[in-house]
Amino acid sequence: MPIAHVALALPLYQLFDYQIPTALIGQVTIGGRVTVPFGNRHSIGIVVAIDEQTEFQPAKLKTVVSVIDQTSLFSDTLWQLLIWATDYYHYPLGEVLSHALPALLRQGRPAELPEKKQWQLTEIGATFALKQLSRAPQQQKLLALFQQQQPAEIIQSQDFSANIYQQLKQKQLIVQVVLPQTIHRWQPSQACNPSPLTLNTEQQQALTNILPTLNTFHIWLLDGVTGSGKTEIYLNALASVLSKGQQALMLVPEIGLTPQTIARFQSRFNAPIDILHSGLNDTERLQVYLRAKQGENAIVIGTRSALFTPFQSLGLIIIDEEHDSSYKQQEGWRYHARDLAIVRAQREQVPVILGSATPALESLHNAEIGKYQYVKLTQRAGGAHFARQEIIDIKGLPLNSGLSQPLIQKINAHLAQNKQVLLFLNRRGFAPLLVCHDCGWIAECPRCDKPFTYHEKQHKLICHHCDTPRNIPSQCPKCGSTHLQSVGVGTEQLEKQLRLRFPDIPVSRIDRDSTAKKGALEGYIEQINQGQAHILVGTQILAKGHHFPNVTLVGILDVDGALFSSDFRATEHFAQLYTQVSGRAGRGEQAGEVLLQTYHPQHPLLNLLLEQGYPAFAQQTLHERAATLLPPYSYQILIRAADKNNQHAPALLERVYQWLRSECDDPALWLLGPVTATQSKKAGLFRWQLLLQHPHRRFLQTITTQLIAQMIQWPETKNTRWTVDVDPIDF
Ligand code: ADP
Ligand code: ZN
Ligand code: ZN
Numbered sequence: 001m002p003i004a005h006v007a008l009a010l011p012l013y014q015l016f017d018y019q020i021p022t023a024l025i026g027q028v029t030i031g032g033r034v035t036v037p038f039g040n041r042h043s044i045g046i047v048v049a050i051d052e053q054t055e056f057q058p059a060k061l062k063t064v065v066s067v068i069d070q071t072s073l074f075s076d077t078l079w080q081l082l083i084w085a086t087d088y089y090h091y092p093l094g095e096v097l098s099h100a101l102p103a104l105l106r107q108g109r110p111a112e113l114p115e116k117k118q119w120q121l122t123e124i125g126a127t128f129a130l131k132q133l134s135r136a137p138q139q140q141k142l143l144a145l146f147q148q149q150q151p152a153e154i155i156q157s158q159d160f161s162a163n164i165y166q167q168l169k170q171k172q173l174i175v176q177v178v179l180p181q182t183i184h185r186w187q188p189s190q191a192c193n194p195s196p197l198t199l200n201t202e203q204q205q206a207l208t209n210i211l212p213t214l215n216t217f218h219i220w221l222l223d224g225v226t227g228s229g230k231t232e233i234y235l236n237a238l239a240s241v242l243s244k245g246q247q248a249l250m251l252v253p254e255i256g257l258t259p260q261t262i263a264r265f266q267s268r269f270n271a272p273i274d275i276l277h278s279g280l281n282d283t284e285r286l287q288v289y290l291r292a293k294q295g296e297n298a299i300v301i302g303t304r305s306a307l308f309t310p311f312q313s314l315g316l317i318i319i320d321e322e323h324d325s326s327y328k329q330q331e332g333w334r335y336h337a338r339d340l341a342i343v344r345a346q347r348e349q350v351p352v353i354l355g356s357a358t359p360a361l362e363s364l365h366n367a368e369i370g371k372y373q374y375v376k377l378t379q380r381a382g383g384a385h386f387a388r389q390e391i392i393d394i395k396g397l398p399l400n401s402g403l404s405q406p407l408i409q410k411i412n413a414h415l416a417q418n419k420q421v422l423l424f425l426n427r428r429g430f431a432p433l434l435v436c437h438d439c440g441w442i443a444e445c446p447r448c449d450k451p452f453t454y455h456e457k458q459h460k461l462i463c464h465h466c467d468t469p470r471n472i473p474s475q476c477p478k479c480g481s482t483h484l485q486s487v488g489v490g491t492e493q494l495e496k497q498l499r500l501r502f503p504d505i506p507v508s509r510i511d512r513d514s515t516a517k518k519g520a521l522e523g524y525i526e527q528i529n530q531g532q533a534h535i536l537v538g539t540q541i542l543a544k545g546h547h548f549p550n551v552t553l554v555g556i557l558d559v560d561g562a563l564f565s566s567d568f569r570a571t572e573h574f575a576q577l578y579t580q581v582s583g584r585a586g587r588g589e590q591a592g593e594v595l596l597q598t599y600h601p602q603h604p605l606l607n608l609l610l611e612q613g614y615p616a617f618a619q620q621t622l623h624e625r626a627a628t629l630l631p632p633y634s635y636q637i638l639i640r641a642a643d644k645n646n647q648h649a650p651a652l653l654e655r656v657y658q659w660l661r662s663e664c665d666d667p668a669l670w671l672l673g674p675v676t677a678t679q680s681k682k683a684g685l686f687r688w689q690l691l692l693q694h695p696h697r698r699f700l701q702t703i704t705t706q707l708i709a710q711m712i713q714w715p716e717t718k719n720t721r722w723t724v725d726v727d728p729i730d731f
Contacts, residue, residue, distance in 0.1 A: 016038070366632075
């Protein structure tokens with residue numbers, strides 16, 4: 001009796017076995033979906049193996065209910081990649097496989113492009129006298145279009161209501177026909193338009209290195225300062241791949257893809273480019289997935305999960321801003337899209353280009369040890385200059401909503417010359433605290449034990465950790481005082497202050513709140529790009545990808561938090577953010593200026609960054625990491641556990657700690673914890689963690705596999721949510 005071993009999308013480290021009924025033998029396929037009974041309902045699972053073996057009594061097994069796919073949904077390489085990933089990330093296979101599918105496939109939709117239907121004239125309709133419809137002018141108009149043999153798209157674009165079509169149909173004048181499925185391929189020989197730019201020497205050199213390697217697996221790290229023309233290199237590499245008739249995948253950070261970049265890609269290629277952005281609905285996502293699979297699109301651009309797009313003939317993977325932390329999934333299956341993309345490229349035998357102005361320290365290290373090939377662009381393309389940088393020591397200076405007098409003077413000077421100013425403050429909302437002036441009470445989110453952020457526009461308190469909104473109390477719940485005061489500055493307050501101070505200058509605030517509405521960001525950018533004097537206020541959204549040629553002054557309001565964080569990666573992230581933000585100044589012809597407000601002007605990291613730039617910072621930090629054996633000179637796995645009553649989670653991790661200590665006497669295995677997470681409570685759960693670190697990845701992987709095999713048998717896991725985070729990047 002054949003048995004199907006099925007992966008279900010559940011956080012359980014096991015497969016589920018089902019009998020295959022005779023009628024379905026031959027239809028059940030590895031990599032295909034089946035419907036199976038689970039509990040008292042039906043679930044969709046993916047067949048992982050078919051054989052005659054089961055650990056259970058065969059007679060007691062339930063049977064497969066139906067088969068959704070008779071062929072595998074996954075190519076061999078994609079399947080192998082996901083199997084590898086479930087091992088590497090110690091994450092259940094069912095969840096991994098389901099994550100790699102578009103939502104509609106998870107829900108059981110057929111893996112085919114939906115039928116295309118089209119209205120056509122009937123024989124009666126073709127000769128029907130239009131004047132007979134003179135009492136129904138809309139129907140008359142529509143029928144006239146059909147009789148004039150207008151193309152379907154033109155007729156559709158006229159927006160006749162469905163009702164009008166139905167009425168013509170009832171009169172048997174038109175019918176709806178199903179169009180045969182045709183696969184539209186693009187023409188490789190005509191896929192690319194010539195570049196409007198003449199490459200500079202550095203760009204040319206980079207391409208001379210990269211282009212000949214594009215036929216097989218190579219990893220390129222393209223380290224190029226902001227504005228050095230990396231995108232131009234991508235476009236040339238893509239042109240080479242498309243002209244061979246191959247497809248390409250480009251990953252971009254979560255908020256990094258700008259309308260300008262999209263337009264640049266579209267004008268460069270005469271081949272379909274599909275963009276997986278957050279505005280797409282599930283049907284549109286499925287369509288991009290299927291089009292790629294059938295080879296109908298040439299380029300797919302998308303965020304992290306676009307990595308799992310199947311391609312008919314993949315020729316290149318590009319990862320823009322490879323250092324960006326949004327490539328790491330921060331919940332559930334915590335994979336790193338950059339790292340997985342490299343494994344995928346290796347299995348598909350295609351090249352991968354990692355681009356950044358501020359490469360991750362891991363990537364620089366990999367280039368140093370020869371794992372990646374390295375090209376560098378040091379000049380700004382198109383004649384733009386680097387910005388002048390300066391520190392403002394704000395100790396003892398009066399601040400107006402975060403602005404010091406020297407900064408205000410500079411803003412004035414730049415605006416007076418009709419230039420634009422960008423002010424960076426990585427804190428949205430009006431103020432990070434609401435405090436009772438009489439007793440010191442602080443409004444805190446009870447689910448996270450963290451202060452609420454005061455949002456003036458929405459007139460709400462909002463927890464930035466769990467998004468819970470609250471009404472603003474009129475009185476202090478502790479002492480009854482009505483003197484509640486906001487403390488600290490967020491982007492909303494800064495915007496308000498700037499409007500007061502510069503009433504004639506438009507101010508655009510760009511953060512998650514102001515850009516939540518679809519098209520809002522595009523609207524701001526359009527206005528800014530008209531070029532008049534303008535003040536931009538924003539969070540890190542502003543740091544990414546945008547090209548504002550008229551910004552000549554960048555002011556950074558508050559950096560001190562990042563300088564004194566306990567997370568060893570915080571300084572790396574700060575240096576990247578600082579370099580990216582200051583790269584926004586002087587992108588055009590005019591030289592720019594960067595001003596940084598701090599209470600710690602002597603801070604060695606700040607001075608290193610300002611005086612010698614990111615490369616020097618990266619070198620020094622890598623030396624420090626080597627000396628202290630931190631990644632990339634060691635490997636880490638973080639075991640996280642959370643529970644509602646703050647007992648089971650620490651108990652579970654304590655048992656993990658004891659088990660590791662007793663099973664493993666390797667002194668190089670370094671254990672930190674169990675300790676509470678940096679954010680010790682979130683959305684009502686108390687969070688704990690235990691960090692494992694070892695110089696050898698293989699060792700860490702093996703011990704973790706053994707550990708999990710034990711853990712799933714322990715009663716302590718019952719009342720906790722626990723996960724394993726491989727190569728964690730936030731603590
Ligand atoms: P990056 O991706 O490194 O930030 P881009 O490729 O976006 O850089 O280039 C920055 C700006 O310089 C863009 O406006 C681009 O059109 C322009 N640019 C790029 N390469 C050249 C070149 N060879 N000559 C002139 N302008 C260029
Ligand atoms: Zn009070
Ligand atoms: Zn909260």
